Amino acid sequence: MREVLSLDGVSFAYETEEDVFVQAVQDVSFTVRDGEWVSIVGHNGSGKSTLAKLMIGLLFPATGSVNVFLDPLTEDNLWVVRSQLGVVFQNPDNQFVGATVQDDVAFALENNGVSYEDMQIRVKEALSDVGMSGYHNHEPHHLSGGQKQRVAIAGALAMNPKILILDEATSMLDPQGRSEVIELITTLRSTTGLTVISITHDLEEVLLADRVFVMNQGKLAASGTPTSIFEQGTKLQEHGLDLPFALRLSQLLRHTGMPLVGDHMSEKELVNELWTSHFNK
């Protein structure tokens, strides 16, 4: 499949007040293909948020290049490229600009000179896509966290982006809000073929991705399918990451001396193995 976004040897350092440079991202290269769902994980301070800022041109690499649709991102093409990127950030309360839900979704459209008639259609469609039809005139502060993030996603979708970037978009939500957003992303991907790049701590979300990039100390420490990444077990924990519940329980069961055939990512697999190999008699 064709490439939509790639990093090629990207490094970036922040300068502190004492003129010391802190290397936040070091020689990172990867390619995201059309229609993929990619999760970027890593502990706090691993460089993954800097990576997000580099991908949307809030920062520019010191060396290397960020390529969007095969073109290196520069200050000159930034605005053109950004119109193809939808971004949703962590805090649902910090990204509301409109007084009502529909104003908020229309904000970017208005900035980009979309006609009033077209705007109405696109706002309606975007809100319907995120399951928020009927909330057009609601005030944002009356919505739940999950609803706010869905409206933020609608705002991003209204621009018909090719790539949706989520920067810890579910980390401040309660479990229900989190499930709402993850369910929405799953649906959107099957209906629109949108490319999704999600920076996240949520392991259950990571399990749904096509590929996972693990960041550690500014470097790309590992990449692969969720299963291949989680199979590395304890090594992941060294990177400050957790393992999915079923895998943690598999490890604990092994510690008690219970033989298990394989590693299990899902609870269903594990409970089935317990049944077939230990309790089915």
Added chain:
Amino acid sequence: MNFAYAPNTPFEKKALHDINASIKSGSYTAVIGHTGSGKSTLLLHLNGLLKPTEGTVQVGDTLITSETKGKALRNVRRNVGIVFQFPEHQLFEETVEKDIMFGPLNFGIPEEEARARAHELIEMLGLPKEVAKKSPFELSGGQMRRVAIAGVLAFNPSVLILDEPTAGLDPQGRREIMELFERFHKEEGLTTVLVTHSMEDAARYAEHVIVMHEGHAVLDGPPEEVLTDAEQLAMYRLELPRSVRFQRDFERLVHHKLPKPALTEEQLAVMIAELAKEMGEPK
């Protein structure tokens, strides 16, 4: 007790309805409920930041009513420390040491004593010694949070209230902070109240659970009862803790009950292994 925002005005908004609950000295209580359930409003009553519109809140020897004035509330605040969500947003001093000392100095603790306590806390919270003289804003997010927590522990509260203390941290940071509170709870004999979304943390750490829903305290009891009732929890838009959910699926499939609710995955693993042994290992 009841609480309404802007009572007796056209904008009156009832937030807490007829709450009856008691928290034992030295216990670890978890308050759970989805966003907007009233759990944060409830916790603000525990140190007198809000006063009940009707009814009473008693903290130690102090009775708080809608009429209670500053002095009594000050006494309550001296004993009840709150770690708010994203406490690092409240850091403001030039150095970490000064920031941690701010609360104690305000409560009239002598400067040298406050400084000694600050240094002790820096060590207890696993921060490098050198941070004392640094600006809190030069630290990493996880370190900043520890400094903010130290600022609350600095005046030796006997009750510690934690409002989603691990929000925004990575899994390792979350575990470290929760273990830290567990240690303080035990070593300092604190009464701990944890407000959380995490059913797993409530199950692992608490001995008493209160579920809030639409401003009502709807469930109240030990975790073995409150956190194992899937139907009740679903009514309040909550899920079973993962270990309990797995236990339920497991018991259904193998037609055997484990001896007690599995509040942590470690307990779950041990009970499953023991059951397997009892039933005889497979050939």
